[in-house]
Amino acid sequence: MSKGITSRAENYSEWYNDLVLKGGLADYSAVRGCMVIKPYGFTLWENMRDILDKKFKETGHVNAYFPLFVPKSLFEAEETNAEGFAKECAVVTHYRLKTDPENKGKLIIDPEAKLEEELVVRPTSEAIIWNTYKKWIQSYRDLPILVNQWANVVRWEMRTRLFLRTAEFLWQEGHTAHATKSEAVEETVQMINVYADFVENYMAIPVIKGVKSANERFAGAEDTYTIEALMQDGKALQSGTSHFLGQNFAKAFDVKFVNKENNEEYVWATSWGVSTRLIGALIMAHSDDEGLIIPPKIAPHQVVIIPFLSKNVEETQSMIDKANELKQNLSKLGIRSIVDSDETKRPGFKFAEYELKGIPLRVVIGPRDLANGVVEIARRDTKEKSTFPIESLQETIVGLLDEIQNNLFAKAKRFRDSHITEVDDFETFQKVLEEKGGFISAHWDGTPETEDKIKELTKATIRCIPLGNKKEEGKCVFTGKSSQERVLFARAY
RNA sequence: CGGGAUGUAGUUCAGUCCGGUUAGAAUGCCUGGUUUGGGACCAGGAGGUCGUUGGUUCGAAUCCAGCCAUCCCGACCA
Numbered sequence: 001m002s003k004g005i006t007s008r009a010e011n012y013s014e015w016y017n018d019l020v021l022k023g024g025l026a027d028y029s030a031v032r033g034c035m036v037i038k039p040y041g042f043t044l045w046e047n048m049r050d051i052l053d054k055k056f057k058e059t060g061h062v063n064a065y066f067p068l069f070v071p072k073s074l075f076e077a078e079e080t081n082a083e084g085f086a087k088e089c090a091v092v093t094h095y096r097l098k099t100d101p102e103n104k105g106k107l108i109i110d111p112e113a114k115l116e117e118e119l120v121v122r123p124t125s126e127a128i129i130w131n132t133y134k135k136w137i138q139s140y141r142d143l144p145i146l147v148n149q150w151a152n153v154v155r156w157e158m159r160t161r162l163f164l165r166t167a168e169f170l171w172q173e174g175h176t177a178h179a180t181k182s183e184a185v186e187e188t189v190q191m192i193n194v195y196a197d198f199v200e201n202y203m204a205i206p207v208i209k210g211v212k213s214a215n216e217r218f219a220g221a222e223d224t225y226t227i228e229a230l231m232q233d234g235k236a237l238q239s240g241t242s243h244f245l246g247q248n249f250a251k252a253f254d255v256k257f258v259n260k261e262n263n264e265e266y267v268w269a270t271s272w273g274v275s276t277r278l279i280g281a282l283i284m285a286h287s288d289d290e291g292l293i294i295p296p297k298i299a300p301h302q303v304v305i306i307p308f309l310s311k312n313v314e315e316t317q318s319m320i321d322k323a324n325e326l327k328q329n330l331s332k333l334g335i336r337s338i339v340d341s342d343e344t345k346r347p348g349f350k351f352a353e354y355e356l357k358g359i360p361l362r363v364v365i366g367p368r369d370l371a372n373g374v375v376e377i378a379r380r381d382t383k384e385k386s387t388f389p390i391e392s393l394q395e396t397i398v399g400l401l402d403e404i405q406n407n408l409f410a411k412a413k414r415f416r417d418s419h420i421t422e423v424d425d426f427e428t429f430q431k432v433l434e435e436k437g438g439f440i441s442a443h444w445d446g447t448p449e450t451e452d453k454i455k456e457l458t459k460a461t462i463r464c465i466p467l468g469n470k471k472e473e474g475k476c477v478f479t480g481k482s483s484q485e486r487v488l489f490a491r492a493y
Numbered sequence: 494c495g496g497g498a499u500g501u502a503g504u505u506c507a508g509u510c511c512g513g514u515u516a517g518a519a520u521g522c523c524u525g526g527u528u529u530g531g532g533a534c535c536a537g538g539a540g541g542u543c544g545u546u547g548g549u550u551c552g553a554a555u556c557c558a559g560c561c562a563u564c565c566c567g568a569c570c571a
Contacts, residue, residue, distance in 0.1 A: 004505085013565080028563065084571070124571090158494060158569055165570075218571045226571085241571065309529065348531035366530060376530085 005356070007289045012233045013161075019283055020162045023292045023357055033160035033167030037276070040357065043300035045170065045276060049150065051202055051298070052172065052274065055194050061146040061174060066128050068152070069119035074127045078252035081126060084219025088156040090121040090167075121154045126220065126245075126271060129175045130253040137177060137267060140259050144187075145177040163280035164237075164493055171275035177267045179257065181246075184268035185223075188244040191272040192225040195240035203278065204295040204409040205229045205285045206416045207239060208439070208488065210464025215448050218271075222246035228463045228488070230416045231284035234437020236463045236490035239281050242272035280493070285412050286381075292358030293380055295408050296401040303330060303337035303397060304359045306350055308366035316343075319365050322390075326363065329394055335401070355380060360404050361397060381407055422486070429477055429489075433458055439490045443483035445476035454478055460489045 004022060006014035020026050025041030037045065053063070069092060076082045096113035100106040122128065129147075136142060150172045160166050174191060178184040192209055199205050207227035217224040221243035229239045250256070250266035257267055286293040296302050305326055307319035323339045330337045340350055347364070354362055364376040374387040377396070381404050388396045419438025423429045432440055444450060444462065454477075455461050465487045474483050 011565095017564085030562070032562065088570075155570080159567095212571075216571065221571085224571065238571075243571085311528080343529090346529055346531085346533060348529090348533085350532090352532050364530075368530070 005289060005291065008232065015289070016280075016283060017162065019287055019292050019356075025279065025283075025292075026162055028162075031167075033157060035162050035166050037170075040300055041279065044279060044282075044294065044298060047298045047300065048198075048202070048278060049172070052194075052198055053148075053150075055198060056148050056172075056174065059146075059190060059194060061148045061176075063149060064147045065149050065151070066125050066132065068122055070122050070125070070128045072118045072120055074131050075120045077127060078130075078220050078249055080248070081124075081218075081220030085123040085155070089123055090154050090156055092119040092121065122151075123153055123155045124271075124273075125149065125151070125153075125173055126175065126249055127253075130249045130255060130269070133175075133177055133267075134253050134255045137255055137257050140179045140257055143177055143179045143257060143267065144183065146174075146187075147176070148172055148174040161280075163276055163283070165277075169276050171273050173271060173273045176270045177250075177255070178269070179259065179265075179267065181268050184246075184270050185244050188223070188225055188242045188270045188272070191270070192227060192240070192242040195242065195272075195274055196227050198274075199227060199229065199239055199278070199281075200409065202295070202297045203282055203285075204297075204405055204412060205239070205281055206409065206413040208464060208466055210466040210469075210488065212241075212464060213448070213451055213462040213487070215451050216461060216463075218243045220245060220248050221271075222248070225467075226464050228439075228490075229281050229285060230419055230438060230490075231281070231493070232415070233284070234419060234491070236439065236492040237277075237281050237284070238463070238492065239278055240272075240274040243270060245269035245271060286408055287358065290352075291356030293408065294358040294360065296360045296405045299358070299360055300336070301338045301357075301359050302335050302401055303361045303363060304350075304354045305337055305339045305363045305365065306347060306354075307339070307341050308347060308364065309341070309343050310367060312367075315367050319367065319370065322365050322370065323363075326365075326393060330397065333394055333398060335397065351378075361400055363393075363397070379404060381411075420488070423477060424474070426478055429454075430458055433460055433489075433491065437491070439463065439488045441486045441488055442477040443472075443474035443485075444487045445479050445481035445483055447479075450476060450478050454489070458491075460491050463488045463490050463492060 005018045008015045024038055026038055027036045029036045093115055094109045094113045095115055096110040097107040098110040100108045133145060136145060152168055152170050154168050157165050157167055176187050178187060196207050196209050199207050207229050209225065209227055212224040212226055218241065223244040225242040226238055227240045229237050231237055247266040247268060249269050255267050256264045259265055282294065283292060305323040307323040309316045309319065320341045323341065327337045327339050351362065358380060360380050362378040369375050369387065373390050375390060375393065376385055376387050377400065378385045379400065419436065420441055421432050421436065421438060422441045423432055429440060429442060451462055469485045471484050472486060475481065476483050
């Protein structure tokens with residue numbers, strides 16, 4: 001057991017908090033529900049962001065930036081969407097403070113400075129964006145519009161958790177406008193595939209792609225596509241969503257275009273997003289009781305090189321030189337590494353520290369090894385330590401990083417696959433949920449009422465109706481009414 | 494937002510019930526030395542408006558009230 005980290009078995013929530021705080025990813029702040037993302041955590045986010053951004057550009061999207069504030073009148077234009085967010089909006093009502101005449105040195109809101117119209121701090125940007133798109137779109141030649149923005153949004157959550165649910169968080173939101181329904185649907189599906197590809201192949205987290213039930217659908221969407229991941233405690237985490245918005249926003253904001261036949265039509269829309277919540281998913285999918293485990297492809301540092309120091313100054317210097325040389329060689333191969341030659345800390349301390357931080361590979365260079373022309377390499381995922389010859393070190397490291405990446409995904413997938421349980425009666429449903437957790441694949445009569453009832457009794461919701469789901473005659477696990485396919489239930493974050 | 498708990502050195506905590514010299518410990522930090530193949534040791538040192546505002550009192554970390562923040566449970570949550 002590592003020093004100061006609560007074990008998963010002891011208290012899963014505390015374990016999670018310990019990893020975020022002690023792993024140096026983030027910290028609490030003086031603002032309720034808002035966190036500080038520390039450099040190590042932000043580097044991780046930057047790596048994720050850069051990969052996604054490249055994928056967005058490859059699929060024809062461009063970045064732009066829209067305001068943080070949304071006038072209330074715009075916000076309420078699309079009613080379903082506005083109502084969905086109404087309960088968790090921060091609202092700006094004044095634009096000036098002044099010195100309190102009765103208490104010098106203190107500031108009060110200047111009652112004279114009340115805004116004519118309140119500004120909603122965006123919980124999402126559909127309103128301000130569609131208000132803008134109205135000006136951009138006249139003809140079918142203006143379409144499609146494929147815009148993404150990297151931004152912060154605010155949702156005044158009652159109960160917050162680092163990365164998983166904070167009042168302010170960072171995300172990207174794509175907002176596209178299309179001439180036809182089929183094109184918009186295609187875009188929606190394309191982006192959920194981009195997300196799935198990213199989360200599986202870079203974050204090494206297996207996901208299930210699916211469609212949300214009416215209850216869980218984004219307010220204002222016709223269809224919500226989701227990728228659902230499974231955490232080690234058996235709870236599901238929605239990791240990304242892509243919405244087919246139909247013509248709802250076009251109608252609310254009166255966005256029409258003239259088609260080739262010179263007829264006016266409403267445009268078709270999509271929106272899609274992933275957020276810093278993905279970091280929460282990453283932690284809970286891979287890490288262990290010794291600390292974080294971060295997949296090589298997105299790790300801030302992929303390799304840490306630790307030269308062993310001795311009182312022999314010359315010998316020590318040759319270790320450090322060797323370490324720096326290796327770092328440079330790795331850098332040429334695009335591998336991110338750091339050298340820790342801090343002589344005030346002993347090796348054992350460093351080992352524990354970098355295990356806590358989840359650095360995939362640790363290379364130790366010592367006099368004994370160097371004499372034999374080898375170094376010791378430890379893998380964070382399996383904790384295996386072995387020695388490898390120095391002359392082929394770069395190749396070895398490249399190979400090991402690749403192995404770790406694959407191993408993490410395979411391990412998470414084995415766990416996920418073994419936690420999808422087919423269930424045909426409600427008693428078993430409850431039992432599996434309680435004792436095993438994970439996804440439960442069961443028949444459902446398709447009504448929101450049944451889903452609500454199941455949620456009330458078990459806290460489990462329908463996570464998704466998997467894409468490409470096989471059709472199968474069956475009876476609803478709760479009502480016994482006939483059903484044509486299974487859906488996935490789980491307790492979720 | 495309801496119930497419970499917490500807030501004292503960078504960190505973890507003792508002291509608070511029962512108010513009273515200069516608020517302690519461990520760890521971390523700094524200096525010097527000895528060490529260095531899995532969280533080293535010795536010696537010396539620095540570090541605190543006791544979350545915050547107000548009240549009670551001759552006197553408040555300690556009692557009372559408000560506020561702020563964090564955790565747990567619940568409600569809420571694409």
